[in-house]
């Protein structure tokens with residue numbers, strides 16, 4: 001099926017690794033133009049240079065910390081000028097904080113809430129004037145199943161994820177009259193830089209595949225494994241696609257069945 005993304009321009013934050021990189025790769029393969037950012041531009045440029053792309057697909061990269069509103073404004077303005085507009089936004093940049101309630105400092109609480117909320121608000125505020133002009137405007141917020149199913153080991157991240165899911169619902173209803181759809185993908189455990197870093201610091205004698213299979217069993221993931229970034233990218237593209245034109249304010253779990261809620 002043609003997703004209708006060819007020739008459209010999509011902004012992806014945190015595109016140098018993991019889910020963001022897989023999303024950029026999938027968009028380029030579909031013939032979309034990609035404006036990508038991360039804080040480390042050298043790593044971003046190397047990652048994107050290696051991606052195969054459809055003939056006319058263009059790439060713009062920028063060093064941008066999504067917590068810095070001025071830098072985000074500049075990134076969005078440059079991307080829109082270079083690509084001739086913006087049709088989609090994937091708010092993906094971020095990380096999680098592995099800490100239980102008793103171990104989490106006030107400073108860490110503030111940092112988690114700031115990251116989850118402002119990483120999305122800054123980009124959406126800057127992009128909305130451009131998205132309004134698109135005939136198929138779509139925003140996808142990369143969130144986590146933790147938003148509805150908190151994990152004691154990720155106390156602040158779970159609460160901040162819930163706040164973002166709540167904000168996504170408000171954004172969807174506020175922006176619907178302007179023809180801008182807003183949806184979320186809620187991730188379970190996905191094999192990306194985050195988990196590779198945790199494996200490396202764990203000092204485990206197991207190979208990553210064995211370590212991650214144990215992790216999947218420990219977390220009770222019915223499909224018995226971590227997901228891949230490509231599996232998330234497919235879900236993101238399906239929500240970005242103009243074929244999803246009647247879907248807004250929704251969230252799609254990509255978690256191998258780990259969610260226990262109905």
Ligand SMILES: NC(=O)c1ccc[n+]([C@@H]2O[C@H](COP(=O)([O-])OP(=O)(O)OC[C@H]3O[C@@H](n4cnc5c(N)ncnc54)[C@H](OP(=O)(O)O)[C@@H]3O)[C@@H](O)[C@H]2O)c1
Pocket residue numbers: 013014015016017018019020037038039040041043064065066067092093094095096142143144145187188189190191192193194195
């Ligand atoms: N992997 C999972 O199991 C999982 C589960 C639930 C939710 N998530 C969420 O999914 C998203 C992607 O995660 P991932 O696993 O793909 O992570 P990743 O491989 O660590 O990639 C994170 C990306 O975000 C960028 N980034 C981080 N902070 C940024 C900032 N302040 N401004 C701009 N860019 C920033 C990083 O580049 P720089 O460091 O150069 O900025 C990198 O490109 C995150 O929001 C994460 O919390 C992941």
